[in-house]
Amino acid sequence: MRVFPLLVFSLVLVLLSGCGYNQIQQKDEAVAAGWSEVLNQYKRRADLIPNLVSTVKGYAAQEQQVLIGVTEARAKVGQIQVNPDDAASLQAFQQAQGELSSALSRLMVVVENYPNLKSDQAFLNLQTQLEGTENRITVARGRYIQAVQDYNTYIRSFPQNLTAMMFGHDQKPNFTVENEREIQDAPSVDFGAPAPAQPQPQPAPAG
Numbered sequence: 303m304r305v306f307p308l309l310v311f312s313l314v315l316v317l318l319s320g321c322g323y324n325q326i327q328q329k330d331e332a333v334a335a336g337w338s339e340v341l342n343q344y345k346r347r348a349d350l351i352p353n354l355v356s357t358v359k360g361y362a363a364q365e366q367q368v369l370i371g372v373t374e375a376r377a378k379v380g381q382i383q384v385n386p387d388d389a390a391s392l393q394a395f396q397q398a399q400g401e402l403s404s405a406l407s408r409l410m411v412v413v414e415n416y417p418n419l420k421s422d423q424a425f426l427n428l429q430t431q432l433e434g435t436e437n438r439i440t441v442a443r444g445r446y447i448q449a450v451q452d453y454n455t456y457i458r459s460f461p462q463n464l465t466a467m468m469f470g471h472d473q474k475p476n477f478t479v480e481n482e483r484e485i486q487d488a489p490s491v492d493f494g495a496p497a498p499a500q501p502q503p504q505p506a507p508a509g
Contacts, residue, residue, distance in 0.1 A: 322462035326471055329453040333474060336446035337386050343439045344379070344399060350435065351376045351406075354428045358409065361419035368405075368412050375402040389475035396477055406432070443477060450476040 355369055362369075379402050384395035410429075419425055454473045457466035466472075 321465040322456065323465050323469070326453075326457060326462060326466060326469075329449070329456055330471065333446070333449045333453050336442070336449040339442040340439070340446050343435060343442045347402075347432065347435045347439065348376055348379060350428060350432055354409075354425075354432065357422065357425045357428060358413065358419060361416050361422070362412060365412050368409050372402075372405045372409050375405040378402075387472075387474060392475050392477070403436075447477050450474050 351372060355372055358365070359369055375398070379395075379398045382395050382398055383391075385391040413419055413425075454476075456462055457471050457473065
């Protein structure tokens, strides 16, 4: 009699394995790890911004609107409690991060007007770190998108969909890359066209 429960338990394990239970867990863990890396890279960027704003302010304090825009966008990102399993929460997080990217792009456009700032060693170091972080964000976000797509495709396939339904594994929302790219497109910054040349007075004819 003791052998029977053991046989039933072993049979259940085999059936679950054959229906993709273990693979679902592995793919779910991959999604969680990917999301953790996305958050780490976004946090790294947020941590660089106060020093960046402070350095720029030392040379371009008059650019208050742009500096405040970056600071406010960073604060908005920090206020969001994102739940990656909730589509609305993920969309709000994505929009806030996109707005911060746009604000940083505007700041970098302004920097072009200040040669001394562009040659400041502290600024150059921060710029290098920021560029590296943006690249890591792109990589981490791309890997997360792929992990979610892999997970969603797997749990929709037969017979894994039956296992997923049985254990409450739903499809996960994902980043919408097209919408984020639109948000990140920095608006053109017009520093004003040069004033038209004034006509020079002509010398009076010799008479």
